Amino acid sequence: MRWFGFGFNAFGQILKVFHPKELRSYVERSGCCLKTSRISASWSRRASLHLDGECVREIATLTLCKLDLNRIGYTSCCFPGYPLNLPLVTGGYIAPKPPFYRPLSPHLTAKSLALGAKHAILLSVSGAVYTWGLGSHGQLGHGGLTSEEEPRVVEALWGMPMSCVATGGWHSVCISDGGDLYVWGWNESGQLGLPSRALCQDTASSPSEKPQDGEKHEVFISIQAFPALLDVTPSCEIRTISCGSRHTAAVTSEKSLLAVGEYGQLGHQTLISLDEPQRVEFFKEQQMCVVDVVCGAWNTFAAVAKEEVACS
Template sequence: MVMPLLRHRLATLTHRLRHSSAAAATPKPPILYTADTTADATATLQVLSWGKGASGQLGGGVEETRLYPSPVANLAVPKSSFALSQTPGRRRLLPSPPKRALEVGLSCGLFHSSLIVDGALWIWGKGDGGRLGFGHENPLFVPTLNPHLDNLLSVALGGLHSVALTSDGEVFTWGYGGFGALGHSVYHRELFPRLVKGSWEGTIKHIATSGTHTAAITESGELYIWGRDEGDGRLGLGPGRGPDHAGGLSIPSKVKELPYPIAAVSCGGFFTMALTVDGQLWNWGANSNYELGRGDKIGGWKPRPVPSLENVKIIQLASGGYHSLALTDDGKVLSWGHGGQGQLGHGSIQNQKIPAVVEALAHENIIYISCGGSSSAAVTDNGKLYMWGNANDSQLGIPGLPPVQSCPVEVNFLMEDDGLGPHKVLSVAIGASHAMCLALRESS
C-alpha cells in the first residue's frame, strides 16, 4: 500500500466520515460520497438494507428489524462515469471501466456489511473475531470508514472474516482465522487487514469467499484457494495438498486440475464453482444436496464441468449454503441443489438435481443474481428486484410472506418524499439474515 496515496485518501474522506456519524442519529440517510462535479451532472446512488439487524448489520444505527428496504446511505456520483465494482462469481464481459470511472459495490457477510466507493471501504455490523478490521471486536451500527485499506477493487465478506482486493492486485484478509480462511499460514484472528503472501506469479484480479474458505484468481487465470476442507473436497486440491491444521489449510494453493484459465469463482457452503474465460462452469466439493448439478449425489475434490451446461454461456455464478444459481448470457436464471426453503424459485421445496431455468423469471432479462444461505435474488435490466427462499427475519424485504417463499416475488420500494424518483436496482447482496441493494435514483 502506497502511504502517500493512503494519506491523501484519508484527508479527502475525513469530512465524509464526520458527516456520516452526525447524520446517523437522524432519519435522513448520510451522504457518504459527493462527486467533484456540478450538481446537474450527478446522480444519487442509494444503499438500502432490510431484514434482521440485531448486530448492526443494517447500518441504521440501532438494533432493529426492517420489514422492507430502507435507506442506509446516499452517494452523489457522476451520471456518466460510475460502474459496479467487481463481484465474486461474475466475469467481466467488457473491458474494465476507465481508471477515472467511479466504482461502487456491496457485500454482505454472516452478520456484517460493506460498501466500496471510490476505492474506500465503509464497513459495519458485528465485530467478533475482528471481522471489521479496526483493531477491535466491537460492533459498529453505522457505515464507518476503515482507514487501514484504500485503493480497493473488490470486497468479499465471509462468516467471521473479510477479504479485499486492491487495484494493485494485492489481497488482504482479516477476522477469525480458525479454519485457515485468512491464508496467512496461521490459524488465529487478525484484527487489522493483513496482506496475503501467496505463491502465485503476477497479481490477483478476482476474489471470493464463503463461511470458511477463500479463493483468488491471477491475471493469467490460475485459481488459488485456502481455508476449511474437512474431507468434502471444497478446496479442489486432492491428496497431498500440504500441511494443515484441524481440517483447514491456511496456505494459498493452486487448483491444478483445472485445464482452462478461470475468470470468476464463487465459494458455497461446502463446495466451489468456477467460470472459465469463455463462460463454462466447473465445480467440486460436497454434493449431498445436488449442489454440483450433475444429477447425482457424488461429490469429490476433483473439478469437473457440469454436463448439462457444456453448451451454455454463463456470465455470473452465485452460491448459497446448499444451492447454486447461474446467470446465462441471454438473461436467464438457472438454479439447482437444495430447495427446502424455496430458494430455487421453482414453486416447490423439492431439491433440483440438474440446473433448471427459473420459469417465473423467464419473461425478464436478468442482469444480476445473488445467494444467501437459503435465499436468492435477481435484478432485471430495468431495475426491478426479485427475491425468494427463506422469508424469516424479513430477509426478502416483503412483509407478510410465509416462512417459505418458493416463487420469485418483486420487492416493492416505498417512495420517499426526498425529491428523488423511483428506485432502479443495480445490484443486491444477501447475508445470513439481512440483505442490501444499490439503487439509482434520478431527480424527480
C-alpha cells in the same frame, strides 16, 4: 441472460434440487418484461435484480421466494422515513442508528470485498489480497490458524496481481490476472478441490488398510493454511468464481461451469460430493455458454448467455 439454479431448496428458492432448473426470467409489469440480469443468493430466498424493460425506465428489485411470511410468524414493519414494508420475525426490530463505520488504512484502496462466515478478504486496486477476521480454519491464508483484527496482506500472493476474490463459510479463493486459481482454508468437503480424507473414506472399502510397499501414500488436506495453486484438468483459464458454505463454482474462459465440494449444489445431477473440480455437463449438453455464477450458502445460480452468442 437466462439463469439456472440448483441446490438447497427447503424454502422454494429453486424449482428442483440437484438438477439445474431455469428460473423465471421475467415478470409482467404494465405489459412489459423485466429481464433478470443478476441474482443475489441467501439462506432462505433469492433476490433478482431486473433491468429496464422496453417501456419501463426504472430499475426494480424483486424478492423471489415461496415463503408465506404471515404463516411462519413474520410481521411487517416500516422503516422510519421510508414507505417500504419489511418482513420481520415476531419481536424483531430495525435499528435507527447508522451502520458501524471504521475507515481502512489510507494505502488500502479497495477494488472488491468478500465476506465469509467470520472473515473478510479484500482485493486492492493494485491486485494485492488482504484478509482479516477468524483464522481457525486457515481461511486467512497467512500460514497459521490465528485470527487477525486488522487487514493483513497475504504474503504468499505478493507480486502476483489478482483480478477476483471470493469466500465461502471457512475458505477463500482468488483468480490471478492470468486466470490461475488459488485456494486456501477449510477442505472438509473438498471445497478447495484438494484431496479430502472424509470423501475418500466415503468411497473406500477399507480406509484403515495401510498402503503396501511401493504404493503411494495419498496426501489428504483438511486445512490449507496458505494459498495453493489449483491444477484444473483439463487446463483452462478461470474468469470468475463464487463460493458457498462448503462448495466452490467457477466459470472458465471456454464459458463452462466447474463445481466442487458438497453434493447437490454442484449441479452434477447427483448427491455425491467431489474434491476435484468437474465440469457441469448439463450446460455443455444443452450447448449453453455460462457467463456468470453466484453461490448461496447451499445452492448455486448460473447465468447463460443469449442463444445467439456462440461458445468458443
